[in-house]
Structures are given as C-alpha cells and as structure tokens.
C-alpha cells in the first residue's frame with residue numbers, strides 16, 4: 372500500500388515480524404523453563420518500585436524493540452508466576468498457552484463484541500462458547516449467557532437479572548425505594564464477598580443479606596433456609612433470590628443444590644449458583660451427582676479463568692432464559708442502528724450485561740475447548756482433584772501435619788509440632804500464630820505458593836490446585852518443604 376499516513380504508533384510489517392518473533396521466542400522460553408524459576412521473586416513493593424524506576428510521562432517516543440526487551444525483563448523476572456507447577460494460591464490457574472496466542476489474535480482483529488454488526492464472527496463464536504460451556508457442565512444447551520471479566524461480574528450480572536425477574540415491572544422506572552416491601556436474598560455464610568458488593572451496588576444494603584448458617588459439612592443448612600424465608604414472608608419482606616455455592620471459595624464445598632432448587636421452586640424464588648471455581652468438575656462422571664440440581668438453576672456463574680485454565684480475564688454467566696438479560700439490560704438509544712438484520716435474530720451482547728464495548732475474551736476459551744476437547748478437560752480436572760486428595764492423604768500420614776478438609780481440588784491442613792504439649796486453648800492460639808508465620812515464610816521463600824483458610828477457628832494452609840503443570844513429585848516436595856519450614860518457625864517461636 373502506498374500513500375499511507377505516517378503515524379508514530381504504526382509498526383511496519385517487517386518490524387512487527389521481527390519484534391513479534393523475538394517476543395514469541397522469549398515467551399516460549401519463559402514457559403519452557405517456568406519450573407526452574409522461583410514462584411515469586413518475593414520483592415517488596417519498594418524493591419519493585421526501584422526496579423521500575425520513577426520516570427515521568429515520556430514526551431517523545433522510544434523504539435518498540437527496546438521497549439519490549441525492557442518490559443519482558445520487568446514482567447518475566449519480577450512477577451508472581453501462577454503458571455508455575457508449585458503455585459496453589461487462592462484460585463488462579465496456570466494459563467493455557469493457547470490463551471496467550473488467542474489473545475494476540477483477538478487484539479489484532481479487535482472485534483467489538485458489544486454488537487453483532489461490529490463483530491459478526493466474534494459474536495457467533497461467543498454464542499457457541501456459551502453453548503459449549505452449558506453443555507460442558509451438563510445443563511441444557513438452550514441456556515444463554517455472556518462472557519464477562521470474572522466470577523464477580525458473572526454473579527453481579529445474574530443478581531440484577533434475578534431482581535428484575537422477581538420484582539414488579541415498574542421497578543425499572545420507580546427504583547427500589549418506591550417498590551413495595553423490602554427485598555431480601557439468601558446465601559450461606561461461606562459465600563464469596565461479591566454478595567456484599569451486590570447488596571451495596573444495587574441499593575439493598577447489607578442488611579438485606581440473609582446469611583444462612585452451614586452444617587457440619589459446611590453446606591448451607593437448608594432447613595434454616597426454609598425457616599428464614601418463612602419468617603421473612605410473615606414479616607412482609609419480599610424474598611427473591613437464593614444463592615447456592617458449587618465449590619465455595621474457601622474450602623470447595625458444594626451445597627445441596629437440589630434441596631435449594633426445590634425450595635426455590637416451591638417459593639417462586641430465583642435460584643442462582645455461584646460455580647465460579649467448582650462447577651467445571653461436573654464434567655467428570657464420577658463427580659456429576661455432587662452437582663445434582665444444576666439443571667434447575669435460573670442462572671450460573673462460572674470462571675473459565677479458574678478451572679478451564681484461560682488466562683485472565685474470562686468469566687461466564689449462564690441463564691436458563693436469556694430473555695431475562697434483555698429485560699434487565701436492553702435499551703435502545705436513537706444513536707444505535709443495530710437492527711437492520713432484524714429478520715435474522717442474533718445477539719447484541721450489549722443487551723446481555725453491563726458492558727457496552729466488549730473485548731473478545733470468548734476466543735481463548737473457545738480455542739482451548741477445541742484444543743483439548745471435553746475429554747482433555749476431564750483428564751486435567753480429574754488429575755487436579757487426585758493431586759489434592761494425594762496431598763490430603765500425605766498430610767494425614769505425616770506426624771507433624773494435620774489434614775483438615777478436602778473438597779474438589781482444595782485441601783486445607785496445618786503444621787503441628789511433634790510432642791507439642793500445651794493446654795488446649797493456648798495451644799490453638801499458638802498453632803494459629805505458627806501457621807500464619809509459616810504461610811508468610813513460604814510465600815516469601817518463593818518455592819511454593821499457598822494461601823490460607825480459617826476452618827473452625829483453625830488457621831490453615833490452603834492448597835488449591837487448578838494447575839495442569841502440577842505433578843505428584845511437586846506434592847511430595849511441598850510436604851517436605853512445609854514440614855522443614857514449620858520446624859524452623861516452631862524452634863524460633865520456642866526460643867522467644
């Protein structure tokens with residue numbers, strides 16, 4: 372092409388190729404050797420700041436290749452590597468390499484998946500991704516939905532759809548203050564913090580949350596749920612939504628979903644499942660019945676950036692009847708001319724959720740689903756669970772470890788010194804201090820990354836495996852590491 376406008380941000384074809392190949396070279400080496408690096412550099416924010424420097428906004432441009440070589444060093448050598456086989460913190464997965472390549476392709480095309488006319492192929496691919504995800508977890512492929520940034524957004528998107536569906540039509544104009552009766556909603560006390568954000572964001576206030584206690588297995592107590600709903604009805608409140616957890620964020624417990632579904636059906640309440648972490652395990656025949664009741668859900672949140680190993684960000688909100696999304700999120704300003712293909716119904720995703728312009732985050736999910744197929748995921752998710760169970764068994768066998776919980780791919784456990792004699796209450800306080808210090812030491816050490824959970828007042832180490840790179844060898848090695856570090860901290864604490 373000739374007569375092109377010269378612009379400082381354009382990169383010539385040859386330069387793009389040269390820098391691109393170099394970057395791919397760097398990234399492929401990074402992935403290939405990730406297990407030889409520490410999980411984290413362990414630098415403090417001050418040290419990180421010093422590496423980054425304090426330059427002010429550049430007045431003039433810099434060479435692109437120089438920028439990439441500098442920035443590759445910053446990121447590859449000063450980050451926490453959740454793609455490392457010994458990363459088990461929170462619920463962040465090793466990112467599938469195909470996701471990185473897919474993001475590059477998606478950004479190059481830059482489809483705006485807010486409206487079909489702006490993204491004909493990308494919209495079709497996102498629709499297919501949603502359909503495949505529904506099939507994957509075993510609900511009807513007629514469920515619709517939308518890709519969002521993560522679990523929080525998936526849950527928030529569902530929350531507002533639930534409220535719209537269960538309140539008078541006038542609510543959209545009059546707002547909740549002018550709608551009759553205080554609206555209330557129910558979830559177990561193991562529910563993720565998104566529910567508090569929802570209560571604030573949508574104007575209900577946190578007092579509208581009914582925190583239902585959990586039973587001995589840490590599942591929502593459905594008898595108390597029913598009792599609480601009845602009490603609320605008697606006092607004139609308007610119950611509208613119950614949230615079940617399919618893998619609670621802390622210990623991975625799946626609520627009794629079919630019991631919750633039955634209550635919702637009988638009381639005409641919206642049944643939402645927060646399956647951000649755990650619901651992909653429903654793909655495994657052996658665990659399928661753990662999720663009985665998901666087919667009854669009005670909406671489901673799941674996070675491809677957790678157990679489907681998509682790089683951040685990719686969440687998904689599924690809904691049994693997509694019309695509820697349109698009822699909630701659609702409006703037709705005069706400046707939108709998106710209806711010229713009305714005879715062929717399609718999806719304009721801006722009508723399905725909060726975002727207007729939308730990136731093509733579906734692509735990386737769609738690509739990985741095809742790279743490995745359902746069977747590839749059955750294998751990887753199954754292995755993650757087996758490794759978590761192995762850790763639990765190893766902790767149980769070890770005389771200095773106490774195995775506490777094991778659900779899906781999350782194991783909690785703690786270090787307990789041998790021959791440790793202190794009276795009960797003091798002992799628990801000591802063990803909590805010891806294990807908290809232990810976790811901090813381990814995190815800073817960079818050999819393994821765990822997070823924590825508090826289970827029945829016990830401060831536990833928590834290992835969540837959503838990591839296709841972890842092997843049995845890693846599990847045996849981290850047991851050794853944790854015990855070694857635990858002994859050292861116990862000794863120091865005793866000397867004080």
Ligand SMILES: *Cc1c(COP(=O)(O)O)cnc(C)c1O
Pocket residue numbers: 462520521522523524563565616618619620645646647648649674686
């Ligand atoms: C991770 C998680 C969330 C939050 O998801 P993000 O992707 O971090 O926004 C919500 N609920 C559960 C059960 C989760 O595991």
